[in-house]
Amino acid sequence: MAHDPQADVTPDTPANAVTMRQDGRIAEPPGDWVAPPAVAYVSPASVPAPEHDLSDPDLPYWLALNRVKGIGPARFRLLLDAFGTAEAAWAADAPAWAAAGLDARTVASFAQQRRHIVPNAELERLVKLRVGVLRFTDPAYPRLLREIPLPPPLLYIRGALIAEDDWSVGIVGTRRASAYGRQVTERLATELAQQRITVVSGLARGIDTVAHTAALAAPGRTIAVLGCGPDLVYPPENAKLAARIIESGAIITEFAPGTQPEAGNFPARNRIISGLSLGVLVTECPEDSGAMITVRFAAEQGRDVFAIPGNIYNRSSAGANRLIQDGAKLVMEVNDILSELNLHLAPQQMELSQALPENDTEARLLAEMSASAEPRHIDDLCRATGLPAATVSGALVMLELKGLAQLVGPMTYTRTH
Numbered sequence: 001m002a003h004d005p006q007a008d009v010t011p012d013t014p015a016n017a018v019t020m021r022q023d024g025r026i027a028e029p030p031g032d033w034v035a036p037p038a039v040a041y042v043s044p045a046s047v048p049a050p051e052h053d054l055s056d057p058d059l060p061y062w063l064a065l066n067r068v069k070g071i072g073p074a075r076f077r078l079l080l081d082a083f084g085t086a087e088a089a090w091a092a093d094a095p096a097w098a099a100a101g102l103d104a105r106t107v108a109s110f111a112q113q114r115r116h117i118v119p120n121a122e123l124e125r126l127v128k129l130r131v132g133v134l135r136f137t138d139p140a141y142p143r144l145l146r147e148i149p150l151p152p153p154l155l156y157i158r159g160a161l162i163a164e165d166d167w168s169v170g171i172v173g174t175r176r177a178s179a180y181g182r183q184v185t186e187r188l189a190t191e192l193a194q195q196r197i198t199v200v201s202g203l204a205r206g207i208d209t210v211a212h213t214a215a216l217a218a219p220g221r222t223i224a225v226l227g228c229g230p231d232l233v234y235p236p237e238n239a240k241l242a243a244r245i246i247e248s249g250a251i252i253t254e255f256a257p258g259t260q261p262e263a264g265n266f267p268a269r270n271r272i273i274s275g276l277s278l279g280v281l282v283t284e285c286p287e288d289s290g291a292m293i294t295v296r297f298a299a300e301q302g303r304d305v306f307a308i309p310g311n312i313y314n315r316s317s318a319g320a321n322r323l324i325q326d327g328a329k330l331v332m333e334v335n336d337i338l339s340e341l342n343l344h345l346a347p348q349q350m351e352l353s354q355a356l357p358e359n360d361t362e363a364r365l366l367a368e369m370s371a372s373a374e375p376r377h378i379d380d381l382c383r384a385t386g387l388p389a390a391t392v393s394g395a396l397v398m399l400e401l402k403g404l405a406q407l408v409g410p411m412t413y414t415r416t417h
Contacts, residue, residue, distance in 0.1 A: 193220025
């Protein structure tokens with residue numbers, strides 16, 4: 001039987017086989033692993049032109065820095081903090097990089113790679129491929145993802161991310177899905193999408209494929225996070241599915257165009273799946289599944305973890321059952337997820353957010369809540385804004401309906417967006 005490289009890395013890589021390196025990248029699992037081929041999935045001519053602004057003169061240098069192997073999220077931020085702009089970091093010399101905090105090995109590698117990377121060519125490649133890009137400093141960068149430790153400096157995008165994607169749930173599981181796993185994944189992904197919840201997954205075989213397909217058929221939105229460049233797809237048989245996703249959602253990745261999948265890319269991809277989501281649902285997986293890596297990241301990021309119970313004699317259900325035993329929310333129907341994440345009013349919140357423009361009172365309250373890391377009591381907000389209690393109370397109710405504020409205690413609110 002031919003060896004399937006994906007079986008080694010996603011979603012069935014042992015959860016203890018990967019670690020986060022100091023540079024913010026994910027260390028590769030041990031053992032010899034040959035990168036599988038990823039293929040183009042759509043003609044650029046048929047891809048809608050991205051709406052992202054590519055005119056910032058510093059953008060080509062962001063793209064160039066992101067192409068350098070060894071410059072992960074932590075070192076990327078270190079360079080930006082030290083030099084102020086990506087262009088200045090790119091133009092600096094080895095002593096300056098060392099003074100900024102890069103180790104000698106990274107400095108040498110950076111200098112060598114810089115000779116072969118042309119910043120403007122990186123931008124031209126995006127335009128040619130019709131790939132959009134968001135930097136973590138851009139207002140449109142996904143809010144939830146920005147909150148995780150060391151978010152990707154850049155996201156390459158085909159399709160579109162929209163404000164409503166803040167209401168997202170990740171669905172992960174084994175690539176060797178059973179009939180039971182497929183059935184329950186299809187049902188829950190469909191019902192989430194029908195509630196206007198965006199389904200996030202990794203476009204792998206098995207559970208991921210079922211989740212994306214069901215969300216599209218609902219019809220609803222879905223986001224696929226890749227472990228390769230935005231112009232490629234793996235596994236190859238999901239090429240048509242990827243093309244459909246960019247029509248009703250988005251394909252995103254932190255890896256530059258042309259990047260083939262490598263072992264360390266898939267765990268890195270998994271942290272973005274959980275980072276984009278309010279919670280992560282595991283529908284079926286063994287205990288040594290790569291889906292457990294996503295769960296680990298979800299826990300570190302403060303995301304809720306949900307799991308579908310399965311047959312105790314079936315290895316494919318052992319991971320999900322163990323998660324439930326360890327405290328994950330047991331899910332029997334979609335309402336179990338909606339209730340835990342307070343998503344029952346998500347459709348109404350989306351409509352209110354669009355239909356009711358923010359007024360001055362709401363803006364002042366949001367600013368006050370954003371200025372504090374702690375929840376604010378209504379009396380405190382009244383004193384800070386000088387507004388009557390009735391006005392503040394009414395505005396907070398509207399902000400809660402819009403999904404912009406949350407009641408976390410008696411008359412105590414915090415900002416959610």
